[in-house]
Amino acid sequence: MTQEHTPEPEVPAEGGLVAELERMSPQERAAHEAEVADVVAPDREIAVEVGGTLLELEDVTMAFGGLTAMDSVSFQIRRGEILGLIGPNGAGKTTCFNVMTGVYRPTRGRVLLEGKPLGRAKRNAITRLGIARTFQNIRLFGEMTALENVVVGTDARHRTSVIGALLRLPRHHREEQSAVDKAMALLEFVGIADRAADKARNLPYGYQRRLEIARALATEPKLLCLDEPAAGFNPAEKEELMGLIRKIRDDGYTVLLIEHDMKLVMGVTDRIVVLEFGKKIAEGLPAEIRDNPAVIAAYLGVPDDGAA
Numbered sequence: 206m207t208q209e210h211t212p213e214p215e216v217p218a219e220g221g222l223v224a225e226l227e228r229m230s231p232q233e234r235a236a237h238e239a240e241v242a243d244v245v246a247p248d249r250e251i252a253v254e255v256g257g258t259l260l261e262l263e264d265v266t267m268a269f270g271g272l273t274a275m276d277s278v279s280f281q282i283r284r285g286e287i288l289g290l291i292g293p294n295g296a297g298k299t300t301c302f303n304v305m306t307g308v309y310r311p312t313r314g315r316v317l318l319e320g321k322p323l324g325r326a327k328r329n330a331i332t333r334l335g336i337a338r339t340f341q342n343i344r345l346f347g348e349m350t351a352l353e354n355v356v357v358g359t360d361a362r363h364r365t366s367v368i369g370a371l372l373r374l375p376r377h378h379r380e381e382q383s384a385v386d387k388a389m390a391l392l393e394f395v396g397i398a399d400r401a402a403d404k405a406r407n408l409p410y411g412y413q414r415r416l417e418i419a420r421a422l423a424t425e426p427k428l429l430c431l432d433e434p435a436a437g438f439n440p441a442e443k444e445e446l447m448g449l450i451r452k453i454r455d456d457g458y459t460v461l462l463i464e465h466d467m468k469l470v471m472g473v474t475d476r477i478v479v480l481e482f483g484k485k486i487a488e489g490l491p492a493e494i495r496d497n498p499a500v501i502a503a504y505l506g507v508p509d510d511g512a513a
C-alpha cells in the first residue's frame with residue numbers, strides 16, 4: 206500500500222556523502238551538522254519550557270486475566286529529559302510502553318500527554334499526537350530500502366489524502382519530495398546515510414537498530430520510546446548508541462529508554478523509574494537508584510531487608 210506511493214530514492218552516488226563529509230573542515234562539518242539537525246527537528250521541543258511534564262501515567266493498572274502486569278503505576282516524563290525505565294525480566298516495562306502507545310487500554314488509571322488523556326485513542330492517532338517507539342525485536346520492511354523505511358515513517362505527518370496521492374496533486378508532490386529530503390537527513394543524523402539505498406534486510410544489525418530509530422523520529426514525536434535499543438550490541442556499539450541517544454535529546458526530543466544494560470542506563474539517563482512485579486519501587490537520579498536498597502534487592506532477587 207504505502208510502497209506504491211513511495212517516491213524514488215534520491216541518494217548520493219556511492220560513497221559520495223561520506224567522502225564529502227570527510228573533505229569538510231571541522232567548521233564546515235559543524236555548520237553542516239547544524240543544518241541536518243534543523244531538518245531533523247524543525248520544531249525543537251527544547252525551545253519550549255524544558256522540565257515541564259510531557260507525559261504522565263496516573264495510577265495505571267494493566268491486568269491480563271489474573272496477572273497484574275502493571276499495578277497502580279504513576280510517574281511523569283519531563284520535556285527534554287532522558288528517562289530510564291528499568292526492572293528485572295517481567296517487571297512490566299514493555300507493558301508500560303504498550304499502554305502508552307495505545308496497544309493496550311489500561312484496566313485502571315490514565316495516561317496524559319501534555320495534560321490531555323489519551324483515552325481510547327488508537328495506535329495511529331497516538332503516533333500523530335506525538336509518541337513514537339522502537340521495538341525489542343526489530344520491525345522493519347525488509348524488502349524496502351533504508352530510505353523508504355524512513356519515508357514511510359513520515360507518512361504519519363502527511364496531510365494529503367489517498368485521493369490526493371492518486372491524482373498526484375501538487376501538495377502530494379511537495380510532501381513526497383520533502384519526505385525524501387527529511388528521510389535522508391534522518392539517516393545522516395543516525396549515522397547510516399551511506400547505506401540509504403540498501404534493502405533493510407541487507408543492513409548490518411547495528412544499522413537496522415539505528416534505522417528503526419530514524420523511522421520513529423520521522424513521525425516527529427514529542428516523546429521517543431526506545432525498547433532495549435542496545436540488545437545484541439558489543440561495548441563499542443553501546444558507547445556509540447549512548448552518543449546517539451544524547452544527540453537525539455540535544456536536538457530537542459524527550460526520550461524514554463527501556464534498557465537492561467546498567468552501564469548504559471546509568472551513563473545516559475537523567476532520571477530513572479524502577480519497576481518490579483508491576484509496581485514502581487523507586488524513582489530518582491541514576492546515583493540514587495544505584496544505591497537504593499530496594500533496587501539492589503530486586504536485581505539480586507533477595508528481599509530488601511537482605512534476610513534471604
Ligand SMILES: Nc1ncnc2c1ncn2[C@@H]1O[C@H](COP(=O)(O)OP(=O)(O)OP(=O)(O)O)[C@@H](O)[C@H]1O
Pocket residue numbers: 269272273274292293294295296297298299300301
Ligand atoms: N498480552 C499479554 N497477555 C498476558 N500476559 C502478558 C501480556 N503481556 C505481558 N504479559 C505479562 O506481563 C508481565 C510483564 O511483562 P512485560 O513484558 O511488560 O515485562 P518486561 O519488564 O518488559 O520484561 P522483559 O525485561 O523480560 O522484556 C509478564 O509476566 C508477562 O508475561
